[in-house]
Amino acid sequence: MxxxxxxxxxxxxxxxxxxxxxxxxxxxxxxxxxxxxxxxxxxxxxxxxxxxxxxxxxxxxxxxxxxxxxxxxxxxxxxxxxxxxxxxxxxxxxxxxxxxxxxxxxxxxxxxxxxxxxxxxxxxxxxxxxxxxxxxxxxxxxxxxxxxxxxxxxxxxxxxxxxxxxxxxxxxxxxxxDPGEILELIVHSDGRYGDILDLPGCGSQMPPSLAVLENNLQYIRMNGQEVYKHAVRNMVAVCEEALARRKLTVEQIDWFVPHQANIRIIETVGKKLNFPTEKVAINVHKYGNTSAATIPTCFDEYVQTGKIKRGDLVLMTTFGGGLTWAGGIVRW
Ligand SMILES: CC(C)(COP(=O)(O)OP(=O)(O)OC[C@H]1O[C@@H](n2cnc3c(N)ncnc32)[C@H](O)[C@@H]1OP(=O)(O)O)[C@@H](O)C(=O)NCCC(=O)NCCS
CATH class of the missing domain: 3.40.47.10 (Thiolase/Chalcone synthase)
Incomplete structure (x- = not known):
């Protein structure tokens, strides 16, 4: 090929x-x-x-x-x-x-x-x-x-x-x-913070057992406040990194599509980057945090409803367990 x-x-x-x-x-x-x-x-x-x-x-x-x-x-x-x-x-x-x-x-x-x-x-x-x-x-x-x-x-x-x-x-x-061109993608990880958001049970470290089930280790665990801090800091930094690599400013970006985990994180990140609220895509109120699905579904919704138009520059960012975080730019 x-x-x-x-x-x-x-x-x-x-x-x-x-x-x-x-x-x-x-x-x-x-x-x-x-x-x-x-x-x-x-x-x-x-x-x-x-x-x-x-x-x-x-x-x-x-x-x-x-x-x-x-x-x-x-x-x-x-x-x-x-x-x-x-x-x-x-x-x-x-x-x-x-x-x-x-x-x-x-x-x-x-x-x-x-x-x-x-x-x-x-x-x-x-x-x-x-x-x-x-x-x-x-x-x-x-x-x-x-x-x-x-x-x-x-x-x-x-x-x-x-x-x-x-x-x-x-x-x-x-x-x-071309329409839809991927301009920039940056993905980071820092394994030292793996414990603040995890799903510990039923992997090879803790195979299924009565003790695992009794202690609810088969479920997602989270230190909400720690996650919040890292999420804001890292999403802002990776967005700045992606913009700098492309020599773009926030003013040139038409839409910001952040991970839909929490409206307060979205608003704080948007504010720190100086995005006007009308440029920030939001659908967390309807679906909650769907993890890996939030950005493609939110991007899709804004395209289908005619908000994101052909030629628009779209900045995306996300954050999750790992810790992992990413930023990217697409010209729709
Ligand atoms: C989870 C989150 C909303 C909690 O908000 P917070 O302001 O940090 O709240 P706290 O954890 O300090 O809890 C405050 C109080 O609310 C209580 N509380 C927690 N969840 C509650 C709920 N669903 N309903 C009612 N009260 C709740 C707590 O028990 C606590 O009560 P206490 O003061 O009597 O102990 C916030 O930390 C957050 O958004 N973190 C990031 C989470 C995230 O996005 N994770 C996914 C990343 S991919």
Whole structure:
């Protein structure tokens, strides 16, 4: 395959489970209130997979929508990156499960990327490099999560924050200036802070056991205040890094699409970067934190509703367990 000068996001696709869980619903499950959740996080409702639905169902639906919009058939896909912390099974990968569900049965490479909420941007960086190196032509990058399966529904400090959802993107070769061109992608990690946001149980360190279950170690744990501090600092820094690399200023950016974890983090990061609020894309109130799915689904929503237009410069940033964080710029 010939190498390409650039790569582009040819299309997005999104899928959410139908089941809605509002803050009022949560009031009936844990000791919380709509007011507390709204004020501290901006979240009003989130989606939750039903028992008979899997992560791969929404991931496949999002992938098929992206392929259809791009006019590419599943058999033309060369590589599938499943960006997730919550695959259907530890093995095979979410990407392999999606491959079977969408009928990409041409031997395409399929594997998962685990960098928590930074997953989709990490996958996008790999896809961009693959396409520009001529390794693959059509790369599906899917950020998809079934976080509701890994939440302790008795722990009000975590269960109110997250939701399920899937955002897919198709990355293809491009020339300089093509719509959707990926201009910059930076992904960072600092493993020293792995303990402030983790899912400790049922891995090889703590295999499933009664003790693991009794201590709720099969669920997501978080030191909210520590995460908040690192999130703000690192997202601001990586955005400045991406802008500097491209010699762009905030004034030249049309839209800011930050990770949708929490409205207060979004507002603080936006303010520190001097983004006017009308340039900041937000949908956290409807879906909560869907981890690797937040940026592709929010970007997609703003494209579908005509807010992000062709030619707009879009700055994206994210932050997650690892710790991981990323920044990137796309010319839509
Ligand atoms: C989680 C977060 C909203 C908590 O807000 P906070 O202002 O730090 O709140 P605290 O943890 O200090 O808790 C304040 C009080 O609210 C209580 N509280 C926590 N969750 C609650 C809930 N869902 N409902 C009601 N009260 C709650 C706490 O128990 C505490 O009570 P206390 O003072 O009696 O001990 C905030 O830390 C945050 O946004 N962190 C980042 C989280 C994140 O985005 N993670 C994902 C990154 S990818």
């Amino acid at each position: 010939p190498s390409a000068k650039r790569s582009k996001i040819a299309a997005f696709g999104s899928a959410f489970p139908e089941q809605v869980l509002t803050n009022l619903d949560l009031e009936k499950i844990v000791d919380t209130s709509d007011q507390w959740i709204s004020e501290r996080t901006g979240i009003r409702e989130r989606r939750k997979l039903r028992d008979n639905e899997q992560n791969s169902d929404i991931a496949a639906a999002a992938a098929l929508q992206a392929l259809e919009r791009a006019g590419v058939s599943p058999m033309e896909v060369d590589c599938i990156l499943g960006c997730t912390t919550t695959p259907d099974r530890w093995m095979p990968s979410l990407a392999s499960a999606v491959q079977a569900k969408i009928g990409a049965n041409n031997g395409a490479t399929a594997y998962d990327v685990l960098t928590a909420c930074a997953g989709w941007m990490t996958g996008l960086q790999a896809a961009d490099a693959y396409v520009r190196a001529g390794v693959y032509k059509n790369v599906l990058v899917i950020g998809s999560e079934a976080l509701s399966r890994f939440l302790n529904w008795k722990d009000r400090t975590t269960c109110v924050l997250f939701g399920d959802g899937a955002g897919a993107s198709l990355v293809t070769p491009a020339n300089v200036g």
